[in-house]
Amino acid sequence: MRLLKIIYRNTLRHWLRTSLTVLGLAIAVVAFIVIRTTIDAWYAQSEAASPDRLITRHAVSLTFFLPLAYENRIQDVEGVKAVSHATWFGGVYVEPKNFFANFAIDHTKYLDLYPEFVLEPAERDAFMQERNAAIVGRNLADRFGWQVGDRITLTGTIFPGDWELVIRGIYTGAKENTDESTMMFRWDYIDERLRREVPARAGYVGTFVVQVDDPQEAAVVSEKIDALFQNSLAETKTETEEAFNLSFVAMAGSIVLGLKAISILVIGIFMLVLGNTMAMTARERVSEYAVMKTLGFRPLHIVGLIFGESLFIAALGGALGIALSFPLGGLVKTMLSNFFPVYTIAFWTVVFAGLIAFVVGLLAAVFPTVKAVRTSIVDGLRIID
Amino acid sequence: MAEPIVELQSVYKSYYRGQLEIPVLYNINLTFTEGQFVALMGPSGSGKTTLLNLIAGIDRPSDGRLVVAGQDISRLSEGDMARWRANHIGFIFQFYNLMPVLNAFENVELPLLLTRLSRSERRRQVETALGIVGLGDRMGHYPNQLSGGQEQRVAIARAIVTDPTLLLADEPTGDLDRHSADSIMDLLSRLNNEFGKTIIMVTHDPRAAEAARTVQHLEKGELVSS
Structure with missing residues (x-):
């Protein structure tokens, strides 16, 4: 002592x-x-990625879109359980420094593939009902002081024009590493307007999210999907969600x-x-x-x-x-x-x-x-x- | 007839400075008996402190035999030597060498931490030792709160607290004023006379040497008279 x-x-x-x-x-x-x-x-x-999810994107670059019609063909591939899609919208809220990720999603199935985004049933129903409805993560809502019912406008960069949205839900993460800083709204809202204003761009999506029956078969299913669109105008590249996310890390x-x-x-x-x-x-x-x-x-x-x-x-x-x-x-x-x-x-x-x-x-x-x-x-x- | 407590036979000691051997002690033959109070005197560089260090077991002879308290200490391992020092040697330094972060009580208690004594036994022994040196009322003082004379008294209490076989002092009054030096010499004489402690002391000071009963002179590493 x-x-x-x-x-x-x-x-x-x-x-x-x-x-x-x-x-x-x-x-x-x-x-x-x-x-x-x-x-x-x-x-x-990449760590938050689920092993049973694949991402299918344009083989050339993420900046190229894929026809929505691919969805049904992917769904028919053996080993595929469900398919949905998401499109990077790149909208700006008020000014560029307010950057946050915002996606136009397939409202019918996307959230089923991402159970880590936890949303109240009533809010999910509201999201399904209203075409310009949006849901945001808790962190994003806190950052801008948004509440359910608030109307906000995004200025499109990839999809020009002002896009008015109504916040109908605030999701939380089921896991600690779930991203709560993203905004998601309905893809059919932008597609409808594109059909009117720029018909050539309508009917396209950024990426398909593919849920597989067996994560062990992910590589085989990926090959089958890409083989399906070989020699087409929009060839695809399918990889696991983790590999897809890691490709962004590799850039840095x-x-x-x-x-x-x-x-x-x-x-x-x-x-x-x-x-x-x-x-x-x-x-x-x-x-x-x-x-x-x-x-x-x-x-x-x-x-x-x-x-x-x-x-x-x-x-x-x-x-x-x-x-x-x-x-x-x-x-x-x-x-x-x-x-x-x-x-x-x-x-x-x-x-x-x-x-x-x-x-x-x-x-x-x-x-x-x-x-x-x-x-x-x-x-x-x-x-x- | 008193028992021999220190026996040096043909002790030789040298140091090396690079390749150069520097002899310090030559052919020292000495015997000190129990209860003696010996002063080792000599000019600077004569080897008296080296001789004291050899007897204390903090240095080793280059040649010769050195028996202290019945043990040939020139053959002990480092660990055994440390244990032997803890049991047999009480050392008093010229500059007191108290631990500045410990108070008087804790400084005196330090050597007892190497024993199996209980806390209360240690306290009793420390209080006794500080009482002998007249500092029973300064137990909580830190070294920087004590005078030089008082610090040396604490150092003496630390040296005697384990009741060692031999008390060795290296210029114990060298850093003190006359009054404090006399008081320290009185204390050492008392330890020799009343408590029968065997004391070997290195000193330059003739007045300090007067307190000793035996004086050994060293010059250029050799004993010149006794």
Whole structure:
């Protein structure tokens, strides 16, 4: 117990140095957690994907549309359970900086394929009844203060013109990583207008969502669907929803790689900060360790004192960093909500940060400990008379 | 006839500075008996502190035999040597070397943490040791709240709290004013006379040496008289 007291008091001996070290470590931990969470956010959509869902899109690019008529043919493919469709609308609400994802969906079946979007039955009925009805995620509604019944206007970018919508439902996510920042409205609402104004563009959709009977057969079903439209004017590319979502992550591959590199760099900084403090500490206390050895304390006691202090500082820095990462993560979440609909600090990220703090605490003590243990009592006391 | 407590036979000690061997002690043959109060004197660089360090088991001879408290300590492993020091040696440093983060009580208690004594037994022994050095009322004071003389008294209490076989002091009055130095020497004399502690002390100070019953002189690493 007395040795623990020595560790505690030694830690607070140079309170300014200890405080700055703890603060430095805390900042490094916060940076690590925020960076890892940002990387996780990038992958969140792909992790939220269901294994029994496939996405069929135009083989050339997502910017090309597919005829609605494909739906029935896909439905007839062996192993397909259900088919629906969604079209990236790209509407702007008031001004471009208010960006959020908005899709025109097949209101009859789409929500059946996405049970993770939880909607009150009455709201779903209202969505089915009204052609210009829209549903929005809870986060999106909160962001703009929308409520059921509100009328909003989107300005089309892919589909020119102003599009008036009525919010008839606010969905919540069944899972923690469900995107609650999306708006969905009825595809037949835009198709109806396109038929009047630009008939050539009517009857087309962006992607088909295909539910398969057996996720193990996803690859086979994908091949069958694509084979169906081979050599047609609009060839298709079918892949799992996860692979489809990951293709967006791949577009930002360099950024993700850079973030991963920075997160490792942060750990290095973390170690240098603590290593420097522990080296200074051990150097200052060489004579005290020599006195303790003279009194009969063994090298293991000295090891305990130095490691104990290093781990204590690392624990303080780690705990403070973890505590600060939640409000700061919340701030980042608000700032980046346009880009990352799901931004949640994962339990394992926190555990990993804590483990890193522990390991860095251990590593930072190694060199000073070896030096302190190897220094002879005589050298420690500087007595060579 | 008192038992020999320190026996040095043909002890030789040298240090290396790079490849260069620097001899410090030559062919030292000495015997100290239980209850003696010995002063080791000599000019700087004569090897007196090195000799004290060898007897304390914090340094090892390059050659020769060194038996202290019945144990040939030149053959002990590091771990055994540490245990042996804890059991047999009480060391008093010139600059007190108290732990600044511990108060007087905790500093004196430090060597007892290596024993199997209970908390209450440790408290009793610490209070006794601090009482002997006259600091029973300063137990809660930290080193920076004590005068130099008081700090050295705490250091002496720390040295005697385990009731060691030998008390070794390296210039115990070297950093003190005359009044405090006299008071420390009175205390050491008392420990020798009243408690029968065997004391070996390195000093430059002739007045301090007067308190000792035996004086050994070292010059250039050799004993010159006794």
